[in-house]
Amino acid sequence: MKLTDWMDSPKTTKKILFYITYAVVLVFAIFNLTEIRDAIGYFVNMIYPFLVGIAIAYVVNVVLKFYEERVFSFLNKKKLRLWEKCRRGVCVLLSFLTLILILGAIIFFVVPELGSSLEVLVTNAPVYAARLSNEAAKLLQSLNITQEQINSLQLDWASLIAKATELTTGLMDSAVVFTTSLVNGVFVTVMGFIFCMYMLFSKEKIINNIKRMLYAFLPRRAAHRAIEIGSLSNRIFSSFVRGQLTEACIWFAMVYVLLTFILRLPYAVLISSIVALCSLIPIIGPYISMFTAGFILLLVNPWYTLTYIIAFLILQQIEGNLIYPRVVGTSVGLPGIWVLLAIILCGNLMGIPGILLGIPTFSVIYALLKESTARRLRKRRITNSQAIHNNPELDALPAGEPGGEPHQE
Numbered sequence: 001m002k003l004t005d006w007m008d009s010p011k012t013t014k015k016i017l018f019y020i021t022y023a024v025v026l027v028f029a030i031f032n033l034t035e036i037r038d039a040i041g042y043f044v045n046m047i048y049p050f051l052v053g054i055a056i057a058y059v060v061n062v063v064l065k066f067y068e069e070r071v072f073s074f075l076n077k078k079k080l081r082l083w084e085k086c087r088r089g090v091c092v093l094l095s096f097l098t099l100i101l102i103l104g105a106i107i108f109f110v111v112p113e114l115g116s117s118l119e120v121l122v123t124n125a126p127v128y129a130a131r132l133s134n135e136a137a138k139l140l141q142s143l144n145i146t147q148e149q150i151n152s153l154q155l156d157w158a159s160l161i162a163k164a165t166e167l168t169t170g171l172m173d174s175a176v177v178f179t180t181s182l183v184n185g186v187f188v189t190v191m192g193f194i195f196c197m198y199m200l201f202s203k204e205k206i207i208n209n210i211k212r213m214l215y216a217f218l219p220r221r222a223a224h225r226a227i228e229i230g231s232l233s234n235r236i237f238s239s240f241v242r243g244q245l246t247e248a249c250i251w252f253a254m255v256y257v258l259l260t261f262i263l264r265l266p267y268a269v270l271i272s273s274i275v276a277l278c279s280l281i282p283i284i285g286p287y288i289s290m291f292t293a294g295f296i297l298l299l300v301n302p303w304y305t306l307t308y309i310i311a312f313l314i315l316q317q318i319e320g321n322l323i324y325p326r327v328v329g330t331s332v333g334l335p336g337i338w339v340l341l342a343i344i345l346c347g348n349l350m351g352i353p354g355i356l357l358g359i360p361t362f363s364v365i366y367a368l369l370k371e372s373t374a375r376r377l378r379k380r381r382i383t384n385s386q387a388i389h390n391n392p393e394l395d396a397l398p399a400g401e402p403g404g405e406p407h408q409e
């Protein structure tokens with residue numbers, strides 16, 4: 001084909017226009033990052049109640065599917081007309097009652113115990129600090145270190161305690177501000193709850209309407225691809241929410257039993273809560289909780305810290321190799337390096353919410369990239385072995401000639 005014929009082809013014209021448009025948009029975005037960020041923030045604030053409703057719906061939907069597909073599966077098989085009409089309402093009601101009971105149990109049993117543990121920790125902080133200083137001094141003396149060297153290494157515990165108290169006060173102030181924000185955000189919560197109820201009762205209808213709109217306004221192939229991506233995203237996000245919530249509950253129970261009945265260490269509820277919250281962050285979350293709990297126990301007794309870290313590492317191996325694959329499974333199917341990339345990038349952009357949203361988002365991107373790579377290799381008739389080992393036979397093949405067996409995913 002001549003160059004002029006190639007340039008005049010409609011497909012080439014579309015590609016050139018696409019690349020020009022892409023370059024213009026990219027340059028505009030680079031020189032207007034602040035304005036774009038502000039516009040995105042304004043848009044997010046406008047639809048924030050809707051986002052809250054989606055978040056609540058995802059959590060409630062985990063319990064809803066459990067009731068619909070497992071608890072009442074025997075009624076589904078009978079196909080009773082009355083049950084078909086009231087099934088969704090009954091299951092939604094039971095789902096909210098279940099979550100309310102769980103939250104009530106946390107409020108009435110865990111929160112008071114957590115508050116008392118924090119109060120005891122703050123009250124006894126000077127005693128713990130003095131005890132830690134004495135233990136450190138004894139350890140240095142046993143290593144034949146002179147008193148002058150010990151004094152030179154002496155820490156200003158009063159200053160450290162003052163800093164810790166200041167930090168605790170700041171946390172309390174933050175808690176007050178957070179509580180005030182919750183009170184001021186009642187409208188957002190109520191609207192989000194309304195959106196949540198609508199989506200739970202009409203999720204099949206909403207999905208069908210979206211499919212109809214896609215097929216009505218997009219080419220059939222593009223609409224089909226959009227539906228596939230939406231289905232993949234929904235499956236990954238639902239699995240992530242279900243997996244991380246289950247993981248948090250398992251960690252809380254295991255650490256509480258370990259500290260209360262086996263090791264008999266203090267602050268069992270406080271440490272179990274920290275571990276459960278940090279377990280929502282894959283890979284690095286358990287280690288953050290381990291060092292945080294280790295520091296708390298270090299103030300009480302250094303040997304408590306050593307005992308806890310050894311027991312926690314053993315518990316982590318048991319949970320990761322035996323419990324997690326059976327109970328939770330691979331919730332997102334994302335390699336570790338991608339998880340770390342999602343944590344770093346999305347965490348810097350939006351903090352903890354960014355991490356929780358970024359990991360399943362990166363999982364969707366990873367799945368699409370993996371699928372696209374496999375499809376292109378199959379189209380070019382290149383096997384996994386040839387692609388990985390950079391087989392020189394590929395360079396000797398004429399264009400369009402198969403390079404071996406089609407790539408198998």
